[in-house]
Amino acid sequence: MEEIFALCQRDILRFFRDRARLLSSFAMPFLFLIIFGSGMSGAMSSMFRGGSDYSSLADFNYMKFMFPGIIGMVVFTTSIFSALSVIQDREFGYLREILVSPVKRSSIAIGKVLGGTTIAVIQGLLMFVFVPFTGLKINLSILIKLIPAMFLVAFTLSSVGLLIASLLKTTTGFQMVIQIFIFPMLFLSGAFFPINGLPVWMNFLVIINPLTYSIDMFKKIILETDKLNPVLKQAMGLNLTLFGHQITIFNEILFILILSIIFVTLATIKFSHNN
């Protein structure tokens, strides 16, 4: 355990020491939420007001809607890119120092995954500085529910990242895979637009996308969807169903948990086998 914790702590230490990385991590969310979000919110609101039930849809706020998606985006990208540190450690030589020590290969893999996970959760929490711009009301109980949820999602994605890094071994290859798979998955997850009334093909891609369920979980927690007006909830695409079954937050937790176990196992095996 000690060595897993040590590896994890090293990544966190490096994260906080890298001021440039820390600052730039705010850039994309800011762009999406403040610029894109503010720009779209007027258009979105007027579209919603055009609907049948004027009064219940009036308080639709695109920035509010988008915030859980932004948290998702930050957690996904941070955790998956955290695996780049394994490739960097190999390039800069530090991996040899770890590999030649008595630390088990599996402990190294877990330590790396946990390091990425922790950084992603911290990054996700840092995004709450944008809350005042969105008009959301965040209380402690939301945060207490959200942290384990972010942790679970980040753990899964960090494992996916480590798996990709162990398969590809180069920075460029890694980045290519992220561009081709992860970004489309992010856009098809309902992070940026409500997932209702989508074309059939797109709906299919949304439903098979694991990130959809992660984003939906964040939305359920942050927007407190069970307290929302049912009409508004429907309009915001928050009634995620699969084969006529309404997906609950517990379904989502279970699903992501299973995925995390699969991916962390695969990543650990692949990493140990490589080295």
Next chain:
Amino acid sequence: MNDIESNFNNIIKVKSLGKKFGDLEAVKNISFEVKEGEIFGFLGPNGAGKTTTINMLCTMLKPNHGTASINGYSILTSSNEVRKSIGIIFQENTLDEKLTANENLSLHCRFYRIPKKERENRIKEVLDIVELGDKRYKIVETFSGGMKRRLEIARGLLHYPKVLFLDEPTIGLDPQTRAHVWEYILKLKEKAGITMFLTTHYIDEAEICNRVAIIDYGQLIALDSPDELKSKIGGDIVEIITSDNEAAKKEIETKYNKEVTENHKVISFKVDKGNRFLISFIKEFQTPIKSINLRRPTLNDAFLKLTGRQIREEEASTRDLMKKRMQMHRRR
């Protein structure tokens, strides 16, 4: 068991170890033993198989055949015990440069499960040995090349290894820093009395070792103390530069019946009692001599005799330069 007990003083035992990379046989069936407490050197040109051998001994690479044991543990079956018994200074830098010296060292303590209450003392102790105590809380990135090497040596000692492997410990360092690093290594040997296994292609560094193994094309071609290796050559070496080397070579061969070699326009040959020989030689020699030199044999001569070629330090040093440049490039 019997085997281990009978060789109690041999801390490293290598038995017909071999490694192939595709068609290339990097290490061919080598066997040797290293005594506890000695400085053991692996001398050979670049690509001779030194690093491959070290990597196998450090359990970083699986041999294709043969086996070895360190501190009584087999590298094949008890790799974890082997890893606990050894410290390694790799050819390339393996420090985390974004962290401080202290952070690098305390991470190492945790990887090797050094008890919490001992860590502070050990970190101080090893930093004192390499005289980096005042740099403890500085970021490694700001260190000079020599300081980084010293810090790596300190880190390699933290868990009190039985054997310290040094793979080209002074590669890419300027001559002054090289000498400095050696000072620390020798001090270490006196203080801690640990066994040191080092590879080098610098002749002068090999001279410091208690015993030297000469390795070329993956084969062990000689193993002895530097003095013994040199004495096998016998006598002294005369080096001359003449205005007509071809004529001079013929003259030496016919007149004195000596075997001559020419390297970079310097003709050299071996004589007994060189100081007396020189007087008559200068008087009698027909071809005009531009310069003349008499010296004791070096390990390079031993290597030359055993392999028929020089270690070629100048070629090695340009390779070092390339290696360094590539590392810098990668680091950018």
